[in-house]
Amino acid sequence: MKSVFRKLKSRKKDDADRSGSASVISNASGKQPVPQPDAQQNSASSQKGGSNTLSVTSTKPIDQIGNILALPASSVAEDPREIIHINPPSICPICYNFDPYHAPPDGDAANTPWACSEYKIPQDTPIARIDVEKSEQLLEAAKAGCLYCVMVTSSLGAVQPGWENEKSFVHIFLAAGLPVIVRLQFGGTSTVTMTREQMLGMGVELPEGQTMNFVITVSDPEKPPIEVEIYRPIVPDDQITVADIAMSPLVQHVGFADEIPPHAGSQECFDFIKDKVGTCVKTHTCTKDGVLPMLPDRVLWVEANNSSRIQLLEPQSIRAPFMAVSYCWGPPEPNAFLTDAKTLEAKKAGIRFNDLPPLFQDIVSTARVLGIEYVWIDRLCIIQGDENDFGKTAPKMGDIYGNATLTIATASAVTENDRILVPRGEKWFAYDLKVNVNGLGALTLRFRRRAYSLGKESSGGEYGKISSRAWIWQERLLATRTVFFTDGALKFECRCHSFWEGFDRGLVGHSWSSQLDSMTHIKWTGLVEEYMGRDITRPSDRLPAMDAVMKRIERATGWTPFWGLWANALVESLSWQSKESSQSSKHECRMNPGHYAPTWSWASVDGPISYVSARPFSVMEENDPMQWDLECRSLNEASGLIRFAGHIILLELHCTVEPNILYDENPTGQDKYSYRYEVKGPTDLKGFPMKADVAVKPWSGTLNGEQVSTVIRVPYGETPPTQPWSSHCLCLLVGKRKMRSLVLFLGRSLRESGAWERIGMVDGISPAVFSLSQRQLIDVV
Incomplete structure (x- = not known):
């Protein structure tokens, strides 16, 4: 009988209106009682024109229904769903009744659906993601009588009491046959749509008629997201009742899950x-x-x-x-x-x-x-x-x-x-979530905090x-x-x-x-x-x-490995950047105490980096692919010197140094000064920002008998400049799209005669800047 019960996981529901009544009550089954919001339903209320009530029909006299529902499922010859037929409520516009066939589908040509990224599941599995931009919408739907929204609010209330009194937003992740996953985030979110014309102004060309959506999220860093999964417990065959099967259409898309032992040494x-x-x-x-x-x-x-x-x-x-x-x-x-x-x-x-x-x-x-x-x-x-x-x-x-x-x-x-x-700690306990159908009994689900973060x-x-x-x-x-x-x-x-x-x-x-x-x-x-x-x-x-x-x-x-990169894809491998800091004034990467790798390798710095500028980007890549322009002519494995042939222009770089207003509040987590690096010339690049790998500074002196003014990385242990400065550097074209190019900023090397060292990388300079430059040989160490 359990195989019949679990087969309901993939059954598709129809769109018919429903009538009747239901209630949801969440009771703790752990050691301590769990506080719950009021979960009683108002069977007479409605949402946006749809009925949130359900209808019940039976082939048996009404006075026999209670006794029949309590019977073991194996004791009745008929399918319990034929004896007592329950039509669930109409689709709620907030939670979609946990139905992935009706909820907004997740994933597109550019993004893999969440469940496919997480699990190995059939390709035709319906997968949805519901973004509730304001938790008030969910709370209002629960108050209006949606039993599924009440399941969500009750579960969140158990693991995070008082959450409903704070500004937050909710994501609900659905996939046929999988537990329902609810993510609560504190803060706010909104979606901004950019037209093709607006994206052209940012140097990105989209195909005709396409737009791009940006989700702007402001999260509370002091309150990490909370994730809860709602699931159906796996019930032994001899414990399945008629009620379990008869009421299963209410939760037919909610998946089953095993229980987790309370002790890691069990x-x-x-x-x-x-x-x-x-x-x-x-x-x-x-x-x-x-x-x-x-x-x-x-x-x-x-x-x-x-x-x-x-x-x-x-x-x-x-x-x-x-x-x-x-x-x-x-x-x-x-x-x-x-x-x-x-x-x-x-x-x-x-x-x-x-x-x-x-x-x-x-x-x-x-x-x-x-x-x-x-x-x-x-x-x-x-x-x-x-x-x-x-x-x-x-x-x-x-x-x-x-x-x-x-x-x-x-x-x-x-x-x-x-x-x-x-x-295992109390925060990982699982609790009962009872779906009470008036006059019929209860169908028990379970919920628990997820042991691992979705999407990670x-x-x-x-x-x-x-x-x-x-x-x-x-x-x-x-x-x-x-x-x-x-x-x-x-x-x-x-x-x-x-x-x-x-x-x-x-x-x-x-x-x-x-x-x-x-x-x-x-x-x-x-x-x-x-x-x-x-x-x-x-x-x-x-x-x-x-x-x-x-x-x-x-x-x-x-x-062939080459100082943490691969010689067979060396040009693409150069395209790393110091990861963007949440504080624009902070240098996210730091210099190493010793010379452990050439400057063109990410191993030359210590801290988080990103390859996002070099990574193919969905439909934009098809319409505007990256063309790698830099040519590698020779490699010196011992010293790490690379001889390139590429387009080069000479630039003057200017650094603005200002006191960091956040330093007084948090001196251990902030730089004392904020630094902004911008191109000072030529005219068509004036004011263009440069992303430095680490803190950089000007250097003037004599190299091999030549008077030099250049930009170098600030050596380990040395304090960055506290005054504004300007100096010269090279800009080397690495790769280009129609309106944007990926370039390396280089300063003269104090270590290797005649060579240059990397100081930063930028994505966004117009390729037209290099139209008059000639391909030249340059050594980078």
């Missing part, structure tokens, strides 16, 4: 891991069939033949399943538990369980429950302080994480002193501090299978798919780490953006921390 969680790993090993091609992995050069044996049962081994050509760990080290501590030259022999003799930090204790316990005898933890398996040992191990990271049977990513832990096998999975997800570390970016990409211990749920990911606790059976998500199996240059630029947005303790590790990833891509594609 047997259900370990069964989840075993099931997902076992399925991957048996049915996927993530690893070579039947070949056990080679153990790393140094590994923990957690079933050792000694009194402590743990010791550090240095195996020689031994094959066995092993587990790797991806975690945050936390701040360095003088008594940190690690392996160094002094403690190596002692750890090879044996390690007491109680001497391990709490996080490592939980890792060992997890390995033992899963039946895995060997564990690789970098802090214990690499001799700390020994650069030779690190130098030998770092190039093998791809094999270590790639060969591990399983990698545990400790997303819920911030340091080694935190545990991962812990109870395609860019690596947001799982706490572990998502902020650069080394962990590499470990995840290299790992064959990973289980993330997050605050709210476990997530399994292999190179074929991903799966969260709480997914409906059979519903899987995409694999972020599988990008390495089908790499393109566009995908690579996205990965670099994610990587540069992460923190790293030593800026000198930026390139080493992605070396194993680049080597794996090199083996698969034949591309």
